[in-house]
Amino acid sequence: MPAFLLRIVxxxxxxxxxxxxxxxxxxxxxxxxxxxxxxxxxxxxNAGAVKAQQELTAGGTKxxxxxxxxxxxxxxxxxxxxxxxxxxRRVSAIVLAPLDSKALVRPVHTAVQAKVPVVIMDSxxxxxxxxxxxxxxxYKGGQLAGEDMGKLLGGKxxxxxxxxxxxxxxxxxxxxxxxxxxKAKYPDIKVISSxxxxxxxxxxxxxxxxxxxxxxxxxANGVFCPCEPPTIAMTxxxxxxxxxxxxxxxIGFDAGSQSVTDMKNGDVQALVVQNPLLMGYLGVITAxxxxxxxxxxxxxxxxxxxxxxxNMNQPEIKELLYPPLDKYLK
Amino acid sequence: xCSEADETRWPxxxxxxxxxxxxxxxxHSDASSRRSATSRKLINLLGPFLGLLLVISLFSLSPSVRxxxxxxxxxxxILTQTVIVGVGTxxxxxxIISGGIDLSVGSVVALTSVxxxxxxxxxxxxxxxxxxxxGVGAAIGLINGLIIGGLRMMPFIxxxxxxxxARGTAKWLSGNQTVSSPESPLNNIMELKEPxxxxxxxxxxxxxxxxxxxxxxxxxxxxxxxxxxxxxxNEAAAKLCxxxxxxxxxxxxxxxxxxxxxxxxxQLSRLTQGDPTVAIGLELDVIAAVVIGGASLSGGTGTILxxxxxxxxxxxxRNGSNQMGWPTYMQxxxxxxxxxIAVGVDKLRQGGLRGRNG
Numbered sequence: 001m002p003a004f005l006l007r008i009v010x011x012x013x014x015x016x017x018x019x020x021x022x023x024x025x026x027x028x029x030x031x032x033x034x035x036x037x038x039x040x041x042x043x044x045x046n047a048g049a050v051k052a053q054q055e056l057t058a059g060g061t062k063x064x065x066x067x068x069x070x071x072x073x074x075x076x077x078x079x080x081x082x083x084x085x086x087x088x089r090r091v092s093a094i095v096l097a098p099l100d101s102k103a104l105v106r107p108v109h110t111a112v113q114a115k116v117p118v119v120i121m122d123s124x125x126x127x128x129x130x131x132x133x134x135x136x137x138x139y140k141g142g143q144l145a146g147e148d149m150g151k152l153l154g155g156k157x158x159x160x161x162x163x164x165x166x167x168x169x170x171x172x173x174x175x176x177x178x179x180x181x182x183k184a185k186y187p188d189i190k191v192i193s194s195x196x197x198x199x200x201x202x203x204x205x206x207x208x209x210x211x212x213x214x215x216x217x218x219x220a221n222g223v224f225c226p227c228e229p230p231t232i233a234m235t236x237x238x239x240x241x242x243x244x245x246x247x248x249x250x251i252g253f254d255a256g257s258q259s260v261t262d263m264k265n266g267d268v269q270a271l272v273v274q275n276p277l278l279m280g281y282l283g284v285i286t287a288x289x290x291x292x293x294x295x296x297x298x299x300x301x302x303x304x305x306x307x308x309x310x311n312m313n314q315p316e317i318k319e320l321l322y323p324p325l326d327k328y329l330k
Numbered sequence: 331x332c333s334e335a336d337e338t339r340w341p342x343x344x345x346x347x348x349x350x351x352x353x354x355x356x357x358h359s360d361a362s363s364r365r366s367a368t369s370r371k372l373i374n375l376l377g378p379f380l381g382l383l384l385v386i387s388l389f390s391l392s393p394s395v396r397x398x399x400x401x402x403x404x405x406x407x408i409l410t411q412t413v414i415v416g417v418g419t420x421x422x423x424x425x426i427i428s429g430g431i432d433l434s435v436g437s438v439v440a441l442t443s444v445x446x447x448x449x450x451x452x453x454x455x456x457x458x459x460x461x462x463x464x465g466v467g468a469a470i471g472l473i474n475g476l477i478i479g480g481l482r483m484m485p486f487i488x489x490x491x492x493x494x495x496a497r498g499t500a501k502w503l504s505g506n507q508t509v510s511s512p513e514s515p516l517n518n519i520m521e522l523k524e525p526x527x528x529x530x531x532x533x534x535x536x537x538x539x540x541x542x543x544x545x546x547x548x549x550x551x552x553x554x555x556x557x558x559x560x561x562x563x564n565e566a567a568a569k570l571c572x573x574x575x576x577x578x579x580x581x582x583x584x585x586x587x588x589x590x591x592x593x594x595x596x597q598l599s600r601l602t603q604g605d606p607t608v609a610i611g612l613e614l615d616v617i618a619a620v621v622i623g624g625a626s627l628s629g630g631t632g633t634i635l636x637x638x639x640x641x642x643x644x645x646x647x648r649n650g651s652n653q654m655g656w657p658t659y660m661q662x663x664x665x666x667x668x669x670x671i672a673v674g675v676d677k678l679r680q681g682g683l684r685g686r687n688g
Binding site for chain 1: 395397398399401403404407410411414506507508510521522524525526597600601602603605607608609610648649652653655657658
């Protein structure tokens with residue numbers, strides 16, 4: 001028995017020495033912290049991060065990827081805890097999608113003090129201590145939606161804006177872009193409701209949609225929702241009332257598989273689509289670049305496209321609508 | 331205290347741990363029953379510590395996590411993350427010992443954080459804003475206590491109602507928005523300075539510790555403290571002994587409300603904003619901490635120390651599972667299981683001892 005144990009010890013020692021001898025290449029632990037983990041959007045980000053990990057590992061830089069959302073989604077305090085816990089875990093870098101542009105400022109400050117660099121993705125942070133901000137130009141995305149709404153309605157009519165959540169910088173920028181574009185180019189379009197927030201889950205968004213439509217549904221000609229849960233929920237609510245299918249023009253944001261199906265069926269007239277896969281990918285790549293001492297841009301735009309039933313079958317759009325998640329997430 | 335005669339009757343010292351689990355059935359002498367009383371006290375005191383140590387050693391097993399997990403810097407973070415639940419626990423412990431429950435903690439924390447932030451925005455000084463927040467917490471506690479004591483209603487239902495009232499008021503007061511608080515000393519109570527070292531701990535941690543010590547003394551050594559236990563053990567008997575039960579209940583919920591208000595202030599400091607949607611479900615964390623700490627939901631037992639350890643255990647679990655890279659759902663499952671085990675062990679321990687020793 002002791003001989004057997006000895007052999008194990010020797011083997012593991014040998015392995016340790018062996019591995020050490022060959023690990024001349026660099027190795028980093030990157031923690032990626034999304035806002036939540038259940039929406040498809042975050043799965044695409046996860047896939048992008050894994051893609052970056054695979055490419056970097058193939059290129060000789062070993063990456064340990066930790067993917068960890070807050071325990072309760074949309075709970076700022078929980079996300080702060082996750083950031084703090086990874087800071088003391090001494091990860092090489094953190095890639096963070098902050099739930100709040102202000103509440104996360106101090107944890108990021110503390111992490112930077114502890115020499116853990118932070119790359120921000122998706123949503124802005126009111127701080128300049130981060131390495132880089134990798135995100136969609138959300139304001140531009142909102143403008144695209146506003147311009148398309150103007151075209152769809154022929155420059156006049158009533159529209160509803162169902163906002164997402166208070167304090168979420170990315171969706172607030174989209175909402176502002178949408179309203180500004182309408183105001184600048186289509187002054188005859190009236191925004192009849194823009195003060196309702198959908199909330200974080202599909203169920204809450206569905207209730208909010210029903211309530212808004214109950215009040216304004218008869219007068220509305222168009223609706224804009226600034227992200228995945230309200231888009232899906234609003235489309236469902238429109239269908240319930242028999243207003244879907246183009247009677248009320250529906251423009252949404254993000255390519256959730258349900259939204260894409262809704263567009264195929266004609267219930268959604270346009271979707272503003274980001275590239276979350278690229279965002280997750282560039283988030284990790286940028287962090288590693290910075291760790292290696294290379295220069296990185298302070299702001300990296302990951303692009304935004306307006307997808308309509310007409311262009312949804314083009315190959316490059318198709319890849320956005322059906323991101324190859326299975327290739328990276330098992 | 332231990333005489334020779336006792337040593338012969340009992341197993342030698344090193345076996346005492348075992349002996350505690352199986353005390354001799356027919357030992358009726360004064361000394362041994364006193365001994366078993368102290369040992370029971372010892373077990374009750376150590377129980378929650380064992381859970382905490384178990385959890386800490388669980389995470390220390392992993393060689394990739396240990397060098398970061400067992401550091402002063404990490405425990406500074408864990409302590410800071412425990413403060414809000416910990417301060418809430420102080421209030422919840424006295425409520426649960428008195429046989430009650432309070433489900434409105436999370437909402438009160440949200441409301442008082444909004445009140446504090448709004449006061450700061452309106453130009454109040456940090457002291458005024460802080461007192462206002464704590465005052466609102468106390469006022470809600472007083473209302474709870476008055477309804478529960480005065481109208482003799484079930485605490486579960488009253489505080490369930492208050493949960494909605496306080497949450498709604500928070501949203502109303504803040505206009506459904508987060509209220510950014512301007513720079514003020516309040517924002518620094520929970521600030522982590524020098525993140526790579528254990529000290530200095532944030533002020534909030536010291537405040538929580540000091541209050542815990544104070545509450546322990548109040549519970550053990552004051553008339554009010556003993557009344558709480560009396561009411562929780564047997565309300566009818568307490569009343570017959572001349573305790574003004576309903577009046578005391580009012581005080582208990584008000585004192586607890588002060589702690590919940592303070593927890594809200596800590597939350598405000600941590601987020602640097604008043605957030606009407608924060609701390610949803612916090613009440614369950616707080617109740618779990620008290621229960622892990624050895625208190626019984628049927629009242630009459632519980633300690634401040636145990637509850638604080640319970641709160642710490644949950645923070646360690648969360649911190650450790652983050653660092654192990656466990657997925658979120660595993661974390662939820664594990665915390666759930668730990669709560670059940672903690673309560674189960676507690677039940678076994680008490681049941682076993684009581685069954686044999688009468």
